Amino acid sequence: MYSGRDSIAPFVASPLPVVRKMLEYADLKPGETLYDLGSGDGRIVLTAAKEFDAKAVGVELNRRLVDEAMKKSDAVDLMDRVKFIHGSIFEVDLSPADVVTMYLTTGANEKVRPKLESDLKPDARIVTHDFSIPGWKYTKNMKLKEGYRNHTIYLYVKGDQR
Numbered sequence: 720m721y722s723g724r725d726s727i728a729p730f731v732a733s734p735l736p737v738v739r740k741m742l743e744y745a746d747l748k749p750g751e752t753l754y755d756l757g758s759g760d761g762r763i764v765l766t767a768a769k770e771f772d773a774k775a776v777g778v779e780l781n782r783r784l785v786d787e788a789m790k791k792s793d794a795v796d797l798m799d800r801v802k803f804i805h806g807s808i809f810e811v812d813l814s815p816a817d818v819v820t821m822y823l824t825t826g827a828n829e830k831v832r833p834k835l836e837s838d839l840k841p842d843a844r845i846v847t848h849d850f851s852i853p854g855w856k857y858t859k860n861m862k863l864k865e866g867y868r869n870h871t872i873y874l875y876v877k878g879d880q881r
């Protein structure tokens with residue numbers, strides 16, 4: 720059972736055009752494995768599976784959001800390509816990931832960074848929405864306007880960090 724104290728970021732969904740841009744920015748390829756850390760309503764996981772032919776895993780603390788994401792996957796027949804883990808980012812083995820996505824906060828990214836450093840393959844790519852990873856050097860970043868505000872996307876390669 721998880722409590723609010725385990726949460727490192729509130730639920731705010733990435734707009735779908737931002738989700739697509741994040742996955743393009745990561746150059747997510749068919750057959751690759753994506754992990755979305757704090758997967759919310761599952762939109763990044765579902766888009767990765769449906770539009771990019773990837774295998775995708777969501778990790779989410781909030782049971783209600785996990786249930787909602789699973790219902791959506793079932794409805795679009797994607798249950799064989801997606802998985803949702805009801806649990807904490809800090810308890811899940813991230814070593815199978817080719818691509819990791821995160822829309823958390825700067826402080827949360829700082830907390831998750833040691834987990835990325837210990838688990839991920841050297842060539843894993845990490846894409847973050849709006850918040851950079853303190854202490855890491857991004858490969859590139861971009862801004863896009865969606866709705867009423869600007870969004871920033873950062874791309875990192877694990878092996879480029881010291």
Ligand SMILES: C[S@@+](CC[C@H](N)C(=O)[O-])C[C@H]1O[C@@H](n2cnc3c(N)ncnc32)[C@H](O)[C@@H]1O
Binds near residue numbers: 755757760807809822
């Ligand atoms: C800003 S939302 C992002 C949702 C989704 N990734 C997106 O971009 O649309 C952050 C999510 O992280 C989840 N979260 C916060 N702390 C977590 C933790 N320790 N382990 C797993 N999920 C967590 C929250 O419940 C929330 O759904």
